[in-house]
Amino acid sequence: MKILVAVKQVAALDEDFEIRGDGRDVEPDCLIRDLNEWDDFSLEEAVKIKEAAAEPVEVVAVSVGPEEVDESLRKCLAKGADRALRVWDAAIAGSDSIAIARVLAAAARREAPGLLFAGVQSSDQSFAATGIAIAAFLGWPHAAVVSQLAYSPGAASAVFRRELEGGVLQAVEIRVPAVLTIQLGINTPRYASLRSIKQAAAKPIDVWSLADLQLSAADVGEAGSSSRVRRMYVPDKGRAELIEGDAARQAARLADIIREFKGAAA
């Protein structure tokens, strides 16, 4: 039995950041990269199933991205993944979450896992779409925001719980193979010591191209996406001003301000 865990290397803003020249993203130098927090939990859940199972279970981490993503994949290997896959092609740059899901679904077809885990969302883009879109491409049953899971490898179905609004829990049984998006707090992710990360460098990270997945450049990038980022910016901050003086002065100042804003809007 095999569990495929889709992971993403996310970006966080450093102290002072700048918007990229084309205005559609942050300057890459101003970003600190790390494994998406949700993916820590989904990988841990897969490794826990593997460790508790009587039969052999293979945990495979898969990600879409350039070479620098290997750093996050090595973390996955250090934490117990048996293998890691990375899919990349220059054409993939600019893909939205649906196009990424198309790539991951193709990888899943090739790997044929019994379960596919993804994080509920990524901390940098927050679409919360990739996992469910993979299921759509594969035509598999799926469930989002799983907060507790019981599955013994080989069984025809998995039982899990989802947390709903108002403290209500929903207990669900799902036919496998299935796609589950995993919520924070489902387990306690283990610590990957630097030594284990270093040693994980010896484990293989396979790199697949679009051709390996029978995809073409038209399936990915802006061409294969159903949305595109038009602009990224920091909104102007609002201002506050305390107007002092007697009523006449206050009224005069207020009138000035209103005129000022009218002028800006015109």
Added chain:
Amino acid sequence: MDRTDAVTRILFEEFGITEVRLFYLLGYAAIAIFFYGVYVQIRKYRRGAALRLEGGLRSRFGAMLAAVLKGRTVDRRDPAAGGAHRLILYGFALLFAGTATITLQYDILEPLFGIRFWQGEFYLVFSLIMDVAGVALIAGLMFMMYRRGWMKLPKLDYARPDRAPGDPDFNRPQYRREDWAFLWILLIIGCTGYVLEAARLVWLAGRPEVWETRWWSPVGAFLAQLLIAFGLTEHGGALLRHGLWWFHGLIALVLIALIPYTKVKHIFTSAASLMVRDPRAAQRLPRVPESQAEAGAAKITDFNWKQLLNLDACTKCGRCHEACPARAVGAPLSPRDVILSLREFARATLESGEVPEAAELDVHGKAPGQVAMETLWSCRTCMACVEICPVAVEHVPIIVQMRRKLVEEGDMDPLLTKTLQTIHKTGNSFGESKRKRGAWSKALPFAVKDARKEPVDVLWFVGDYASFDPRNQKVSQLFASLLYEAGVDFGILYDAESNAGNDVRRVGEEGLYEVLAASNVDALSKASFKSVVTTDPHSFNTIRNEYPDFGGSYTIEHYTTLLERLFVQGRLMVTKPLKYRVTFHDPCHLGRFNQGYDAPRELLALLGCELIEMGRCRANSFCCGAGGGRIWVPDPVGAEKPAQNRIKEAAAIPGLEVYVVSCPKDLTMFEDALKTTGNEGKFVVKELIELIREATLARLPEPVPA
């Protein structure tokens, strides 16, 4: 018969040949049992990992002999026990050497070469020395019995802080029994020796060569007079001598046979441990070889032979138990019990013919001989235990090696996990951007040089707390001003500096430490400077003692010595003497680790402060509780914290105004403890730098023109 010849010890006279043969047989048996035990012990140590010692054996032996004979290490913080130990040691050694000379002549020199020296005046002086040695031995033993039985010293209580009453391993009465048996057996040997001597004198009172020289063995002679006064006849003396001879002899043989199997073996193991001591045990932790698959100790055989020897060297004197700050606040750790647990474990697994599969250490179990993870995580790596151990047991490297395994397994506090991840990601424990590391310097009226871009005389390695903690940033600004005003050409590494890694290494995250050390060594190698200064004793320790293993050897000092020099050179002047009554807290990493005791005190004297020492000062300084990564893990709620314990100690000083620290972590820990112990308003916690600034800032009034 020549009279000189006749003056000698009566050995087997009146013994039948069978009796003499029986004694030799028993003697050889005892020696055989002894040597088998020695073999088993040495085999046990050899089952440990390999280790190459630095330094020559001869100088090591000399240092050990000096330490043992002077009893210097046993004297520390317990001179009474040290004195009694010396009496026993000298007494026992002389009596043993005396008995050995008998064998030398009787069994070796005389039968083989016909040499006899053990007679006449030599014998008489020998007798006197033996009698005096016996008195020393018995006096020492009696004091030790008084100490164990009546003084009720907490350090001799074997109750463990990491086990509950009722646990089979809780207070280990078998240890108490063994202690007493050891004292009694030596006492009985000593006393029966005297009575035997007296009985022999009574028996041979008719022989002038014996009787007339009796006062050369004064105790025996006195007892003989007493026995005669009580009516013991020559015949009775003969019978008593015969019986006691066997009793005394047998019990001595039993002692010899038992040496390798009981605490008596400390004679050898403690001496050997002192001989192989590593004077830099805790300030420089061992590297994990690249080839080693697993970091840390998973099996008892992952400890090296020296560490296994350390386990057997322990005499349960309890000095580490007494000095440990974790133990003092009720944490489930006693360094003594870590050592004793591992000793029992090593004994159970490594003394048999085959090493069993179950030589695995289990940090989750509380079976006898196991060290639990709560115990390991309680350690502050303050080195108080290593520093005071009279027999050179090196507890801290053992604890850190076990922690390395815990880190590999992820068996640690979630907050610690988070901190390590943060340090990996950002290079500092505050989770701040690298770019903000030098931001504190922007508030200064002058620019702090960027040592990445221009050469400087002094490179200041600032460290995490001094860079990011708002309270400590103020101190950093003051220190920069002092250097600036003294005309020191200095700079910092800004973004290129990372957490120095001292505490990361002591947590046991060796891989992350390697990354941090390599990154800092790289940054330092790209800068041009003459020397390094740190305001943080933790950074000071690792850069000074551990970076050389990673290719970075620098001239480095703590700020206290640098500032002291600036005063001596007249580049800093006290313009307003401070008349404060102060006490000084020695930071572990400056004091115990690197012997930086004097510079801070001399600075305080220069400032005009009145220094009142706390009871626990200098080498015996009491850790603030932040070491070994514990600053990142909250202490249990409700229980006393080491810093609170320490502040209470300071609060007992009448009229104390300032509690002076010289470490950023101390400032954080003790300002907190000052508030939580309700001492706020009574006295203040200040960095030494703050006092120096205060004393040098106020300018004397300008002279008024006439």
